[in-house]
Amino acid sequence: MNKIHLFVGSYTGFEPGQLPWVGSKVPGEGILSFIFNSSDGSITPTGKLTYQDSPTWLEIHPNGQFLVATHELSHHTGATQGVGFVTSYKIMPDGGLEKVSTQSTGGRGNTCVTFDRTGHFLLVTRYWEGGVSVLSFNPNTGKIGKITAQPVHSGTGPVPLRQTMPHPHGILGDPKTNLVYVADLGTDKIHQYILDIETGTLTSHRDVKLADGSGPRGINFHPSLGVAYVNCELDGTTVICAVDNEKGLIPIRTVACYPEGFVGRGNPQNLGKADFWGAEACLSAEGRFYYYLCRIDQSIAVFTVGSNDGKLTFSSRCKLADNSNARNLSLDPSGKFLLVASQDADCVECFQINQETGALELVYTQYAPCAADVAIAN
Secondary structure, eight states, X not given: OOEEEEEEEEOBSOOTTSXXXXXXXXXXXXXXXXXXXXXXXXXXXXXXXXXXXXXOOEEEOXXXXXXXXXXXXXXXXXXXXXXXXXXEEEEOTTSOEEXXXXXXXXXXXXXXXXXXXXXXXXXXXXXXXXXXXXXXXXXXXXXXXEEEEOXXXXXXXXXXXXXXXXXXXXXXXXXXXXXXXXXXXXXXXXXXXXEOTTTOOEEEEEEEEOOTTOOEEEEEEOSSSSEEEXXXXXXXXXXXXXXXXXXXXXXXXXXEOSOTTOOOTTXXXXXXXXXXXXXXXXXXXXXXXXXEEETTTTEXXXXXXXXXXXXXXXXXXXXXXXXXXXXXXXXXXXXXXXXXXXXXXXXXXXXEEOTTXXXXXXXXXXXXXXXEEEXXXX
């Protein structure tokens, strides 16, 4: 009962130093399968490997039967503009993955894939082409259909090298409405759309402008409050937003996530080419705690969440592996553990969550070359 399937995606097919944002010297080969023990946080390899080009974002369908992986391709390794894919797999009882379908997304750098609230559409970013794609999905068979929408963004930001064009990084459907939110790192905007759940088309709603040079990367919705948290990469902050069912996100306040006095510029581990290099963030199961990955500092900032207003109050900081530059983090279904894909340290780190304070304690480390994301089956 306590043992469930865990999957780790990775960057593949690169020579050391070829991908500017990857410091690992050991390329992955695809998706690794493990057994996760939710009683003690241990991770056991199954020996099963699913070969795939750069599955850096893994998303499990709400029905728990299928896993969808992006192919995060790049011109740095020779990928042609407009060429990109997502692949779906059926999760087998032994933890293996059986391929169902691969479908074109119409663009490289698919940094994120999520399901809309109905589970019938895939929402995908196209980082290098500056747009997003919507594809139909059959929750009974796991088959991915054709593209139903493919808007392209415009604009720039003030950070050299990182904001010379739009770079949609994260995409998420509202859990209660048909709004879709796109965190565009290159334009400092949250692009908002309305998804037609019959046709899969997108209608532009309104853009939400964040601070210049903030570089929004992803979004997390509080499970019970009308609040969302936008984790920003380039200025190391989180923007707390009210969620209006009609207007969408309304920024309220901004919280710094890095240590006071932190200096990222000139640090040899700063592969993000900005003053900060924040990565993903997540909320604990009941939304009592918020966790933000601080690359370069190699730490996780821990915040308590206000029970009435969703306000973030810094609580503690947890150290990650040396050279971690962790990319993604995931909560296990029991709510007791936080699993971190420490990309450049070539491992998955499992931390036990103190249920009273939210503080993290490392309990297990599992080797996984160039680990980019962790997904856990319910």
